[in-house]
Amino acid sequence: xxxxxxxxxxxxxxxxxxxxxxxxxxxxxxxxxxxxxxxxxxxxxxxxxxxxxxxxxxxxxxxxxxxxxxxxxxxxxxxxxxxxxxxxxxxxxxxxxxxxxxxxxxxxxxxxxxxx
Amino acid sequence: xxxxxxxxxxxxxxxxxxxxxxxxxxxxxxxxxxxxxxxxxxxxxxxxxxxxxxxxxxxxxxxxxxxxxxxxxxxxxxxxxxxxxxxxxxxxxxxxxxxxxxxxxxxxxxxxxxxx
DNA sequence: CATCACGGTATCCTTTTTGACACTATGGGC
DNA sequence: GCCCATAGTGTCAAAAAGGATACCGTGATG
Numbered sequence: 001x002x003x004x005x006x007x008x009x010x011x012x013x014x015x016x017x018x019x020x021x022x023x024x025x026x027x028x029x030x031x032x033x034x035x036x037x038x039x040x041x042x043x044x045x046x047x048x049x050x051x052x053x054x055x056x057x058x059x060x061x062x063x064x065x066x067x068x069x070x071x072x073x074x075x076x077x078x079x080x081x082x083x084x085x086x087x088x089x090x091x092x093x094x095x096x097x098x099x100x101x102x103x104x105x106x107x108x109x110x111x112x113x114x115x116x
Numbered sequence: 117x118x119x120x121x122x123x124x125x126x127x128x129x130x131x132x133x134x135x136x137x138x139x140x141x142x143x144x145x146x147x148x149x150x151x152x153x154x155x156x157x158x159x160x161x162x163x164x165x166x167x168x169x170x171x172x173x174x175x176x177x178x179x180x181x182x183x184x185x186x187x188x189x190x191x192x193x194x195x196x197x198x199x200x201x202x203x204x205x206x207x208x209x210x211x212x213x214x215x216x217x218x219x220x221x222x223x224x225x226x227x228x229x230x231x232x
Numbered sequence: 233c234a235t236c237a238c239g240g241t242a243t244c245c246t247t248t249t250t251g252a253c254a255c256t257a258t259g260g261g262c
Numbered sequence: 263g264c265c266c267a268t269a270g271t272g273t274c275a276a277a278a279a280g281g282a283t284a285c286c287g288t289g290a291t292g
Binding site: 033 | 205
């Protein structure tokens with residue numbers, strides 16, 4: 001991911017870039033997507049997202065949390081119980097996710113090389 | 117960037133991920149942004165995007181072209197003249213870019229740590 | 233003759249990101 | 263006593279992305 005490019009604040013397009021930097025990361029979007037439907041526990045996410053490793057999932061969740069997009073709730077139990085949910089801010093990303101989904105659905109459907 | 121994660125097609129959220137993979141890359145979004153306003157030549161883009169190196173700009177433009185988002189037109193002149201413009205497909209990304217911009221404008225404005 | 237602008241390439245190196253794999257603590261079930 | 267599940271962490275290594283720098287050919291300009 002880009003991870004914020006220009007050090008100079010105020011550069012045009014900065015908002016877009018910064019937004020992108022928050023949802024970039026190989027699994028973040030999927031995580032956000034899954035969470036749109038409701039709170040999930042760590043291993044539920046793991047099962048919903050095949051191929052993601054524990055380390056990666058943890059890492060992405062930590063970044064999403066640090067960016068204030070999700071909320072992590074730990075229940076002091078044994079066995080541990082940790083729940084992840086979208087924060088208000090995270091849920092506000094829904095239009096962005098949806099715009100991307102719609103674009104993808106109509107523009108990436110079945111074919112690959114369709115320039116214009 | 118993620119660059120497409122799951123090999124298994126049909127995974128939910130795939131469209132979003134693939135869309136993301138197209139606009140990821142440290143400068144792609146800025147390039148697309150600049151091109152929303154009209155055709156630009158290589159060095160015009162360079163001047164509009166401070167900090168980008170020639171190598172990076174070329175690279176990003178090539179990927180955008182390969183993905184069918186922009187169109188590259190070479191005029192057989194000396195000195196060379198190469199123009200870049202959004203393709204129809206590229207322009208159709210406008211809602212996505214705009215959704216990201218609006219989100220960024222309202223959610224990243226001035227502050228950083230505002231969880232919820 | 234030397235220099236500039238154009239639109240790149242080629243090469244090398246560093247940083248960032250991702251992945252594999254092992255390991256941890258606790259309590260319950262068999 | 264041994265294994266399972268939970269929700270991680272730590273270490274190491276590979277791969278990908280990004281950046282710095284130098285170079286190319288041409289024609290006009292000085």
